[in-house]
Amino acid sequence: MSKSNGANGAGGERILRLMIVDDSNIIRRRIERSQQHARLQVVGSAANGREAVELFQKTNPDVVTMDLTMPEMDGIQCVERLVTMKPEILILVVSALADKATAVEAIEKGANGFLCKPFSDRQLNDALAELLKET
Amino acid sequence: MSVTTAAEIRTFVEGTTNYFEVSARQPASVGSPYLVTEGAPGVHEYTGIIGVSGARKGMVYFTAPRAMLTVLLMRMNETDTSDENIKDLVGEVANTISGNARKDFGKEFVISTPTVVAHDPKLVSPPPHVRPFVIPINWRTHSAKLVVCLE
Numbered sequence: 640m641s642k643s644n645g646a647n648g649a650g651g652e653r654i655l656r657l658m659i660v661d662d663s664n665i666i667r668r669r670i671e672r673s674q675q676h677a678r679l680q681v682v683g684s685a686a687n688g689r690e691a692v693e694l695f696q697k698t699n700p701d702v703v704t705m706d707l708t709m710p711e712m713d714g715i716q717c718v719e720r721l722v723t724m725k726p727e728i729l730i731l732v733v734s735a736l737a738d739k740a741t742a743v744e745a746i747e748k749g750a751n752g753f754l755c756k757p758f759s760d761r762q763l764n765d766a767l768a769e770l771l772k773e774t
Numbered sequence: 775m776s777v778t779t780a781a782e783i784r785t786f787v788e789g790t791t792n793y794f795e796v797s798a799r800q801p802a803s804v805g806s807p808y809l810v811t812e813g814a815p816g817v818h819e820y821t822g823i824i825g826v827s828g829a830r831k832g833m834v835y836f837t838a839p840r841a842m843l844t845v846l847l848m849r850m851n852e853t854d855t856s857d858e859n860i861k862d863l864v865g866e867v868a869n870t871i872s873g874n875a876r877k878d879f880g881k882e883f884v885i886s887t888p889t890v891v892a893h894d895p896k897l898v899s900p901p902p903h904v905r906p907f908v909i910p911i912n913w914r915t916h917s918a919k920l921v922v923c924l925e
Contacts, residue, residue: 662887663862664858665850665859665866668852669851708869709887710887735869735870735871738876738880738881738883740880741876756870758796
């Protein structure tokens, strides 16, 4: 894990710290393994919203992938907390909840994108690339 | 008494086929869904159970043998096929198919986080007053089931 700010990638662009939040270990590992964006460096992963807030305070991520249905603190609550702590954070919600109302609620709370499970590696990387256009 | 409609069952069938097509990059064939009129549907070694509340009440569960789940993990490029990851996967499949159903059922179809039962089929007990629908799933040489029990 790294807490350093301002490291640059090969293209001179700033490296962005990525935190993965999902109650499924295999999904956390899959996102870490599959994400191929040169600007992203995984700084940690959390299994629920409460853990994510704690990890956020230790690692100060720039980008987050966020599940919604999780124990202890769900993803919508966690999005709200993270946006309060760091308004410029970029959050990609990665959830099985496929109704439009949930996607709209997540965006209204401060998420920047929504990827529906199940997802392919390409869909994940396309969604992350779209998110990073905002940087 | 079950009031699950054919359109609702189709939602779960589509969610199941989509899961295998996308996650395993290998389609599953889904058999004809059937209503269980007596007793409870049998379960395999691992079962992921999602509680349903809100506008509908009941449960949805995905049950599969270890061999199928192991191959599914491998198709997802996961090298750790430990019991913990197998249990994680069976819960995630149930969660994903149930969550996808909200596309048709809407936000009032509230789903729980998964509960996983492994190695003890007696612990899987559908609500006694609801007749379960079984959606048979065949993938590669393996058989599994999605069971939908909704009031």
